[in-house]
Amino acid sequence: xxxxxxxxxxxxAYGCAxxxxxxxxxxxxxxxxxxxxxxxxxxxxxxxxxxxxASFSAGALAWGAASGVASAAAFALLxxxxxxxxxxxxxxxxxxxxxxxxxxxxxxxxxxxxxxGLLGLPLAxxxxxxxxxxxxxxxxxxxxxxxxxxxxxxxAIALQLICLHQAPSDSGVAPLIxxxxxxxxxxxxxxxxxxxxxxxERPAYTMSAAAGVLDSLANLLFLLAVRGGDLTVVAVITxxxxxxxxxLARGVLAERIHRGQLVGLGAAAVAVSLLAxx
Numbered sequence: 646x647x648x649x650x651x652x653x654x655x656x657x658a659y660g661c662a663x664x665x666x667x668x669x670x671x672x673x674x675x676x677x678x679x680x681x682x683x684x685x686x687x688x689x690x691x692x693x694x695x696x697x698x699a700s701f702s703a704g705a706l707a708w709g710a711a712s713g714v715a716s717a718a719a720f721a722l723l724x725x726x727x728x729x730x731x732x733x734x735x736x737x738x739x740x741x742x743x744x745x746x747x748x749x750x751x752x753x754x755x756x757x758x759x760x761x762g763l764l765g766l767p768l769a770x771x772x773x774x775x776x777x778x779x780x781x782x783x784x785x786x787x788x789x790x791x792x793x794x795x796x797x798x799x800x801a802i803a804l805q806l807i808c809l810h811q812a813p814s815d816s817g818v819a820p821l822i823x824x825x826x827x828x829x830x831x832x833x834x835x836x837x838x839x840x841x842x843x844x845x846e847r848p849a850y851t852m853s854a855a856a857g858v859l860d861s862l863a864n865l866l867f868l869l870a871v872r873g874g875d876l877t878v879v880a881v882i883t884x885x886x887x888x889x890x891x892x893l894a895r896g897v898l899a900e901r902i903h904r905g906q907l908v909g910l911g912a913a914a915v916a917v918s919l920l921a922x923x
Contacts, residue, residue, distance in 0.1 A: 768916040769920065
């Protein structure tokens with residue numbers, strides 16, 4: 646039950662981070678936003694080091710670094726995917742893959758679900774698709790390249806979560822610190838190579854930093870959740886993060902929540918209740 650609550654907290658934090666990061670990216674090039682968010686996120690994890698401890702063993706360094714590379718790849722692929730569009734088709738594909746792959750890994754590693762879990766898990770996957778899908782009117786058919794990018798983005802997000810799960814359980818926040826340092830280095834290197842394309846707009850510093858702090862919190866809650874629960878359950882609950890983004894867009898930007906998304910939110914509530922019984 647504690648793992649489930651931690652996963653819900655991680656999902657909410659990821660959704661809020663995406664919302665703030667998306668708003669920040671409207672004011673300046675997305676890499677400028679990440680150049681503020683990444684150091685802020687790393688700073689939070691360094692502050693957590695004395696509180697939660699960190700053991701930089703070979704396993705923690707290796708899996709943490711792998712999660713950082715996957716995180717950087719996920720960022721690049723996701724934004725390229727959404728730039729090509731249509732978002733309301735490609736976003737559910739990305740979210741579904743990011744949930745399904747960790748579920749498959751968990752089942753292959755011997756995790757088992759009760760009858761309630763066997764009902765709740767596929768329902769949660771359906772909810773992920775419905776919540777992350779926008780209004781379907783006027784949506785064009787995605788190209789093969791766009792679909793491949795969406796699959797790649799979902800796989801990269803999934804690999805980040807799987808790598809964090811594989812890190813030694815006694816390593817504290819070492820995998821998070823290592824992963825964030827690697828992801829920050831990759832992002833800054835990319836920004837340096839593309840500096841002429843970044844434009845002159847100044848990033849929204851407060852908003853971008855808040856997105857980084859929330860992303861760091863989401864990673865921490867996910868790590869604690871998988872250390873106390875099954876990857877199959879934690880990953881699919883975490884993948885419901887678009888719900889937080891949708892609700893914030895409704896409350897802050899007055900964006901309309903479409904009928905399919907409302908159905909998805911209801912399905913998510915039922916799925917979480919079923920998974921809680923496991």
